[in-house]
Each structure stands twice: as C-alpha cells, then as structure tokens.
Amino acid sequence: MSDVNSFKLEQNESYALIDWMADDLASANSEELENAIRLLFKKDYANMVLNLSKTAEIDGYGVSAIRKGTKICTNEGGLFVVVTKNEAIAERLDAAKIENLALLNTVQEGVDAIYLNDLENEFQDEDDTEGESEFGESSGDDYD
Numbered sequence: 001m002s003d004v005n006s007f008k009l010e011q012n013e014s015y016a017l018i019d020w021m022a023d024d025l026a027s028a029n030s031e032e033l034e035n036a037i038r039l040l041f042k043k044d045y046a047n048m049v050l051n052l053s054k055t056a057e058i059d060g061y062g063v064s065a066i067r068k069g070t071k072i073c074t075n076e077g078g079l080f081v082v083v084t085k086n087e088a089i090a091e092r093l094d095a096a097k098i099e100n101l102a103l104l105n106t107v108q109e110g111v112d113a114i115y116l117n118d119l120e121n122e123f124q125d126e127d128d129t130e131g132e133s134e135f136g137e138s139s140g141d142d143y144d
Contacts, residue, residue, distance in 0.1 A: 006032050009040075015047035015114045016040045017107065020055050025062030033065040037072060046078025047118070049110040058089050063096045074100040079117045081110035 006022035006029045018036055022029055033050070040048055048069060052058070058066075066082060073080040081102040084090055093103055104110050 005036075007036060009036060011040070011043070011045070014118060015049060015111065016043075016045045017049045017051060019051045023055060024057040024059070025052065025055055025065070026057065026059040027061040030059075030061035030065040033062070034068060037065070037069040041072050041076075046073050046076035047080075047114040048073055048078070049081045049083060049107055049114070051107050051110075052082060052084040052086070052089060053107075055084070055089065056086065058092055063092060063098075066093065066101070067096065067098050070098050070101045077121050079114050081113055083107050083110050 006020060008019040008021060010017040010019065018033070018040075020033070025033065037048065050066065050069065066080070070080040079102055080100075081104055082093060083104055083106060085105050090103060093101065102110065102113050104113060
C-alpha cells in the first residue's frame with residue numbers, strides 16, 4: 001500500500017481493489033489510475049474493483065480512465081466494477097455509456113459480481129469444451 005498515490009491497492013487471489021483516496025478523479029490524477037490498471041493487468045488481474053466512495057467529482061479524464069479499465073478487463077473475460085453511491089458520479093458514468101461497465105453501491109456487491117462473472121465464465125468454458133454429443137442422441141426415448 002502506498003500513501004503517496006491517490007489510491008490504495010489491495011490484491012486478492014481473484015481480483016484487485018483500487019481504493020481511490022482522492023476527492024476527485026480528474027485530469028490531475030487520472031493517469032495514476034491508468035497506471036495502476038496497467039500494472040494490475042501485467043500481473044494478470046482481469047477483475048478490478050475501483051472504489052470511488054471517497055470521491056466527490058469525476059471529469060472526462062476520469063471517465064476515460066474508467067473506460068480503458070473496463071475494456072482491458074472485459075477483453076480478458078473479467079469485470080471492472082466501479083463502486084460509488086454518489087449520484088453525480090453515477091449519472092456521469094451512465095451518460096458516458098461505457099460498454100460492460102458494472103456500477104454498484106458497495107465493494108461487497110462488486111466482489112460478488114466478480115465471483116458470479118467468474119462462475120459464468122467457468123460454465124461457459126465447460127460448455128465450449130464438452131460439445132453437444134453428451135446431450136444429443138440418447139434423449140429421444142424419454143419423450144415417447
């Protein structure tokens with residue numbers, strides 16, 4: 001954890017938590033967020049939670065950093081979750097129409113969404129590898 005930055009980082013087995021400590025996410029500090037996202041991506045994190053509960057304002061640079069984080073995570077089958085109860089921030093992010101953005105009220109909801117997403121991906125992978133032969137031909141007798 002580093003107090004010099006605008007954030008604290010917590011890395012768990014299946015996700016990373018970026019606890020944003022600054023009052024805003026704007027042009028002056030959005031690059032810090034982008035660098036943190038890149039660092040986590042290089043460490044193979046596809047699931048990230050950005051906690052903006054201490055943040056009061058966000059500008060276009062902040063929105064852009066969140067858009068990049070969402071795209072990076074989604075491309076790896078992961079989830080980028082933004083946590084805020086601030087109506088203005090939520091509305092700004094909604095208006096930006098960021099594809100696949102998960103916007104939730106609490107960090108716990110974000111963590112739950114990540115676990116659910118991971119489960120869905122595991123089931124999807126199993127379906128892709130098993131093929132259809134298992135369910136296909138033998139079921140005809142059941143419906144006579």
